[in-house]
Amino acid sequence: MRGRPDVDHFVPWVLYQLDLGHNFVLAHKECNSEKRDRLASEEHLAAWVDRNQEHGEALGREFDRLRVLHSLPSTIQIARWAYGSVSMANGLTWKARETLVPLRGDWTRFLA
Numbered sequence: 573m574r575g576r577p578d579v580d581h582f583v584p585w586v587l588y589q590l591d592l593g594h595n596f597v598l599a600h601k602e603c604n605s606e607k608r609d610r611l612a613s614e615e616h617l618a619a620w621v622d623r624n625q626e627h628g629e630a631l632g633r634e635f636d637r638l639r640v641l642h643s644l645p646s647t648i649q650i651a652r653w654a655y656g657s658v659s660m661a662n663g664l665t666w667k668a669r670e671t672l673v674p675l676r677g678d679w680t681r682f683l684a
Contacts, residue, residue: 578604583654593635593642613667621682652683
């Protein structure tokens, strides 16, 4: 990542106002600004799920050390709710820059 990263809420703050550690991601400042209050597209969702599967326990230990509230199962449930809401509304997700895309029907496999 070039430059100083921003800390972003994967499930945007506007949708769920509880800061849980596993919901935080590092993002390019420009991407974070462009994503705003939208959910990330399925490719970003897949990467977030992979990150949490591979590093979730280590992240949890670090959150404990830093006294950051966290619960990976709760965070996944929140993501399931948020993506389900966008899917039911036929809403769009943020892919890159000014590109918004609909959810495909198979997004649920990432949060099973």
